[in-house]
Amino acid sequence: MALSLSPTPGPARSHEPAIEVSHVGISFEDKLVLLDVSFQVGRGETLVLLGVTGSGKSVLLKLLLGLLKPDSGRILIEGQDLVPLSENELSLVRRRMGIVFQEGALFDSLSVYENVAYRLREERERDEEKIECRVREVLRFVELEDAIDKMPAELSGGMRRRVSVARAIISNPLIMFYDSPTAGLDPVTAHAINVLIAKLRDTQGVSSIVVTHRLQDAFVLSNYVFSPEKQGLVAARTDGRSGRIDPTRFLVLRDGKVYFHGTREEFVLAQDTYLRKFLI
Amino acid sequence: MLAVLFENFLKRKVLAVQEFTHLLAGSFERAFSPPHYVIDTLVQMDIIGFGSLPIVLLTGFFTGAVLALQTYRTLSTFGEVGLLGEVVALSIVRELGPVLTALMVAGRNSSGIASEIGSMLVSEQVDAMRALGTDPLRKLVLPRLFATLLTLPLLTILSDFFGMMGGYLVSSSTVRLSGEEYWVRAYQALTIQDVTQGMLKPFFFGVTIAAVGCYFGLHTTGGTAGVGRSTTQSVVAASVAILVLDFFITKFLIAIRFF
Ligand SMILES: Nc1ncnc2c1ncn2[C@@H]1O[C@H](COP(=O)(O)OP(=O)(O)O)[C@@H](O)[C@H]1O
Numbered sequence: 024m025a026l027s028l029s030p031t032p033g034p035a036r037s038h039e040p041a042i043e044v045s046h047v048g049i050s051f052e053d054k055l056v057l058l059d060v061s062f063q064v065g066r067g068e069t070l071v072l073l074g075v076t077g078s079g080k081s082v083l084l085k086l087l088l089g090l091l092k093p094d095s096g097r098i099l100i101e102g103q104d105l106v107p108l109s110e111n112e113l114s115l116v117r118r119r120m121g122i123v124f125q126e127g128a129l130f131d132s133l134s135v136y137e138n139v140a141y142r143l144r145e146e147r148e149r150d151e152e153k154i155e156c157r158v159r160e161v162l163r164f165v166e167l168e169d170a171i172d173k174m175p176a177e178l179s180g181g182m183r184r185r186v187s188v189a190r191a192i193i194s195n196p197l198i199m200f201y202d203s204p205t206a207g208l209d210p211v212t213a214h215a216i217n218v219l220i221a222k223l224r225d226t227q228g229v230s231s232i233v234v235t236h237r238l239q240d241a242f243v244l245s246n247y248v249f250s251p252e253k254q255g256l257v258a259a260r261t262d263g264r265s266g267r268i269d270p271t272r273f274l275v276l277r278d279g280k281v282y283f284h285g286t287r288e289e290f291v292l293a294q295d296t297y298l299r300k301f302l303i
Numbered sequence: 304m305l306a307v308l309f310e311n312f313l314k315r316k317v318l319a320v321q322e323f324t325h326l327l328a329g330s331f332e333r334a335f336s337p338p339h340y341v342i343d344t345l346v347q348m349d350i351i352g353f354g355s356l357p358i359v360l361l362t363g364f365f366t367g368a369v370l371a372l373q374t375y376r377t378l379s380t381f382g383e384v385g386l387l388g389e390v391v392a393l394s395i396v397r398e399l400g401p402v403l404t405a406l407m408v409a410g411r412n413s414s415g416i417a418s419e420i421g422s423m424l425v426s427e428q429v430d431a432m433r434a435l436g437t438d439p440l441r442k443l444v445l446p447r448l449f450a451t452l453l454t455l456p457l458l459t460i461l462s463d464f465f466g467m468m469g470g471y472l473v474s475s476s477t478v479r480l481s482g483e484e485y486w487v488r489a490y491q492a493l494t495i496q497d498v499t500q501g502m503l504k505p506f507f508f509g510v511t512i513a514a515v516g517c518y519f520g521l522h523t524t525g526g527t528a529g530v531g532r533s534t535t536q537s538v539v540a541a542s543v544a545i546l547v548l549d550f551f552i553t554k555f556l557i558a559i560r561f562f
């Protein structure tokens with residue numbers, strides 16, 4: 024794969040949704056985890072995935088990456104069905120996707136540099152200068168260039184997740200998955216992660232799915248946009264003049280099914296007692 | 304009730320064997336096509352081969368020494384003390400060297416492999432690896448298989464040698480056998496068949512040690528507590544497998560009239 028030195032925004036090549044999930048079900052031994060799940064994520068859209076612990080949010084992300092195979096249903100990434108693909112074919116599709124696992128899942132035995140460079144090495148990039156240049160670039164993006172020579176054990180929880188983001192975006196993925204990226208972090212660090220997610224969305228046009236327990240994170244993502252001038256979040260203009268339509272959708276998983284899927288207004292105004300529990 | 308439990312138990316065991324075979328077959332299939340992780344293999348050879356050297360040599364040495372002590376007591380009742388070198392050499396090269404080396408390496412490395420891969424699994428590093436386009440069978444399993452396969456025979460040779468040294472030191476100090484008597488007897492007693500069977504076994508044991516460690520590592524469930532469990536299980540399973548395998552390899556060699 025060619026290595027571009029400056030990330031280019033993902034072009035909307037066609038009108039296919041970035042992700043399309045239809046009638047997906049999966050069970051482990053006798054345990055039904057997902058029963059019948061269908062939804063779409065448009066290009067540039069952010070889907071906030073909610074659900075109680077054990078409702079299958081992480082399993083859903085793993086299905087979308089092809090790390091697990093569903094028992095039934097179809098999973099389309101940019102129009103391509105993952106289910107029939109072999110592990111080799113899947114690794115091609117996975118180049119277009121990045122994931123940040125709950126605890127970062129950095130490789131303990133490798134330095135930050137090697138963690139971030141991992142994918143380039145897997146793609147047989149030999150030019151060490153090119154690798155270092157690109158690694159520094161993405162580490163600068165997550166504002167961690169200083170940590171380049173550290174080992175994962177020396178990093179704080181928030182730093183680990185930022186390195187994990189850097190590792191995931193090194194190949195300019197068009198789709199990003201975040202599994203509880205702010206869980207267990209203090210509010211300041213959590214905010215930094217949110218800024219990062221918005222930055223990727225607003226400067227690179229990345230479509231994303233964010234699993235979170237903290238609804239305030241979800242509202243930050245839906246109410247604010249990243250401003251390259253200010254290097255931070257500014258309130259999204261909602262007067263319609265900016266032409267920005269809030270690209271955030273909310274999805275609630277319950278008992279293996281999609282319990283709710285809609286915009287922020289629909290979610291906030293919903294009278295449903297189960298949904299209200301997420302809002303308090 | 305008991306029958307159902309027993310049936311479930313059997314089903315689980317059959318499934319485990321099936322998955323283990325799958326792991327071996329998958330690795331074998333990948334061994335002949337790129338990409339190969341050469342550096343990972345070298346690192347594992349260092350950890351598994353070089354790292355096991357002290358315990359393997361110590362084990363070999365004291366096994367040979369105690370064997371000479373015990374055999375001397377028996378031989379002296381027949382007045383055949385001169386056979387000491389022969390008995391020590393045959394026992395060490397045919398059986399004790401390969402089996403004890405494999406058991407020591409299993410204790411050290413099946414557990415090490417299972418715990419390392421197990422903790423990678425529960426901290427989602429294996430998933431992260433796959434998400435970044437790496438096949439864990441190639442990156443994690445094959446380097447460990449190769450490393451053990453290549454280093455265990457070498458360790459066995461060294462262990463055999465130290466075992467015979469141990470025997471020699473005992474025979475020269477306690478029994479007052481001359482060095483010439485011991486070594487010439489030992490050398491003459493060993494046939495090419497003895498050496499071949501002693502050197503054949505480590506290849507099978509090596510694969511067993513690495514594959515069992517990888518299997519238990521990759522099938523870890525239940526978080527960090529699960530890592531401890533798979534570590535213990537891997538040592539038990541690998542040790543038992545080595546002893547059972549040893550019996551069947553020997554039986555097979557006898558059946559084909561290898562010696
Ligand atoms: N590999 C697996 N084997 C067996 N059960 C699993 C596996 N992965 C997930 N599960 C089960 O699936 C359910 C959903 O898990 P998960 O997606 O991690 O929930 P969460 O929504 O909290 O992320 C849990 O009950 C879990 O025990």
Ligand SMILES: [Mg+2]
Pocket residue numbers: 080081202
């Ligand atoms: Mg989860």
